[in-house]
Amino acid sequence: MTRARRPRGREVGAVSAAAVGVAVLLLVVAGSVLELGSAVRAKHAAAAAADLSALAASRAVEAGRDGCAAARDVARQNGAEIVTCRLDAAVATITTEVRTPRWWGRGWSSRQTSRAAPASYLDGS
Incomplete structure (x- = not known):
């Protein structure tokens, strides 16, 4: 039976240091992927x-109600807030914003704009 020889000098603990370095690198990559996923979700x-x-908003205006109030309610139910609400007759142009929780001192936000008109605008009635 032979005994394993212990390395001498500088090589003692080199693998441990490399393993710690790889673990830190993997944690940084995983955190970055989570951060990117959070931004895409937003x-x-x-x-x-x-x-x-x-x-x-468009349907509310056609029904004689306040379109921007209807848009605010729907946006709030979907985790967003209304940035702008513009109504041209029954054509609604809405911009919403979603903010992510702050990670590492930084949070993301995304703004998106959408426009909707009643079906009667398409067929000319």
């Missing part, structure tokens, strides 16, 4: 809220 959530809010 973009999609803002777009969906803008689309739904514009549709709600």
Whole structure:
């Protein structure tokens, strides 16, 4: 039976230092991927809220109600806030914003704009 020889000098602990370095690098990469995913999610959530809010505003105006109030309610239900609400007759142009939680001292926000008109505008009635 032979005994394993221990390295001498500078090589003691070199693998441990490399493993710690790789672990830190992996943590930074994982954090960056999570941060990017959070920003992409905010973009999609803002777009969906803008689309739904514009549709709600347009339908509310056609029903004789306040379109911007309807848009605010729908945006709030979708985790967004209205930045601008413009109504030209029953054509609604809505801009929404979604903000992400702050990670590492930085948060992301995304603004998306959407426009909606009633179906009667398309067929000319």
